[in-house]
Amino acid sequence: MTIDVLYFAWVRERIGLPREAVETQAETVAQLVDELRAREERYALAFADLSALRVAVDQDLTEFDAPLAGAREVAFFPPMTGG
Amino acid sequence: MAVRVQSQPFDLGAEANAFAAAQKGDMGAIVTFTGVVRDVAGGLQAMEIEHYPGMTERALAQIEAQAHERWALGDVLILHRYGRMQPDEMIMMVATAARHRRDAFEAAEFLMDYLKSRAPFWKKEHTSDSADWVAARDEDEDALTRW
Numbered sequence: 010m011t012i013d014v015l016y017f018a019w020v021r022e023r024i025g026l027p028r029e030a031v032e033t034q035a036e037t038v039a040q041l042v043d044e045l046r047a048r049e050e051r052y053a054l055a056f057a058d059l060s061a062l063r064v065a066v067d068q069d070l071t072e073f074d075a076p077l078a079g080a081r082e083v084a085f086f087p088p089m090t091g092g
Numbered sequence: 093m094a095v096r097v098q099s100q101p102f103d104l105g106a107e108a109n110a111f112a113a114a115q116k117g118d119m120g121a122i123v124t125f126t127g128v129v130r131d132v133a134g135g136l137q138a139m140e141i142e143h144y145p146g147m148t149e150r151a152l153a154q155i156e157a158q159a160h161e162r163w164a165l166g167d168v169l170i171l172h173r174y175g176r177m178q179p180d181e182m183i184m185m186v187a188t189a190a191r192h193r194r195d196a197f198e199a200a201e202f203l204m205d206y207l208k209s210r211a212p213f214w215k216k217e218h219t220s221d222s223a224d225w226v227a228a229r230d231e232d233e234d235a236l237t238r239w
Contacts, residue, residue, distance in 0.1 A: 018142055018214035019225050068147035070210065084144060084212075088228030091141075091172065091213030092127050092184060092204055 010034070012041070012077065016055070017086035020062065023055040038064050039073045041083060055085075063088055094167065095152040097143065099175035104182060111169050111187045119166040121193040123200045127183045135219040136179050143174045144212035151211045159188070159202055162239075163195040170203060172213065205235040 015028045035041035042059070045052045056062070059073055065084045066075055077083070108124050115122065129139045152170050159168060166189030173183055186203045190196040207213075215226040 015144070017144055017212065018216070021142075065144070065147055065212070068144075068150050070151075084147065086144070086212065087214065087225065088233075089209050089212055090215045090226045090228050090232075091143075091211045092208035 010077075012080055013082045014041075014045075015082065015084040017084065019087055020055050020085050024051055033077075035077055037073070037077060038066065038071070038075050038083065041077060042073065061087060094169045095149055095156060096169075096171045097145075097148050097152070098171070098173055100173075101181065102171055102173070102185070104185060107169070107171065107185060108187065111167065111189070115166050115189045118191050119189045120191055121196040122187065122189045123193070123196040124185060124187045125200050125204055126185045129177050129179050129181050129183055131179045133219075136217055137220060138218040139177045139179070139181075139183070140216040140218060140223075141174045141177070141183065142214045142216070143172075147212050148172075152207060155203060155206045155210060158206070159199045162202065163188075163190060163199040165190050165195060165199055168199070168203070170207065172207070172211070174213065202239055205232075205239065208232045209236065 011030050011032050013028060014031045016024050021027050033041055033044055035044055042056050046056050063086055064071060064073060066080050067082050104126055112122050156168050156170060169187040171185050186200050188196045188199045209232045217224050
């Protein structure tokens with residue numbers, strides 16, 4: 010399946026792009042992260058510490074063990090600082 | 093339901109007046125809160141706010157819906173800017189209307205606590221020689237536990 014993967018704030022800067030289409034067979038967010046980490050050093054660096062990251066699947070905050078079945082969009086970003 | 097996400101500045105007085113004018117009947121209390129760009133360490137030239145279009149509106153609408161479930165409210169307004177702002181510019185505002193002030197105050201605090209750490213906004217501070225993402229504070233996450 011193809012998933013749109015989005016990056017925000019320092020995750021976007023570290024990886025060097027705001028979004029990309031990723032062809033994957035990953036069943037969970039964590040498996041997708043492992044695939045991305047294995048690509049290149051910049052991905053490995055961005056995903057080095059998952060406790061510093063948050064993830065949303067189809068625009069809802071979720072956990073890294075969340076399933077990806079049917080997902081269209083996955084976003085990775087640091088903890089939010091609005092207000 | 094009123095959630096607005098925009099880059100352009102807003103007129104706090106005009107927003108507050110329009111909000112108040114739209115409340116009819118027995119809405120005896122209106123609370124507004126405004127967040128302003130502050131120069132914490134000195135030397136701040138600009139604050140840049142990034143957001144996640146689509147999810148931002150969705151998250152804010154969910155937070156607003158939760159407030160309506162918990163308190164007896166009239167209208168609620170959540171207005172949040174993104175893009176580049178100067179020190180002292182207004183970043184965001186919330187307004188709540190209720191029959192009684194306690195509901196209006198508590199709902200406004202709830203909205204603020206949740207949107208700080210559950211709506212997808214990220215702040216970056218620009219000084220003359222650096223640009224740093226603002227780190228989330230543990231206190232902001234802890235603030236959610238009281239609700």
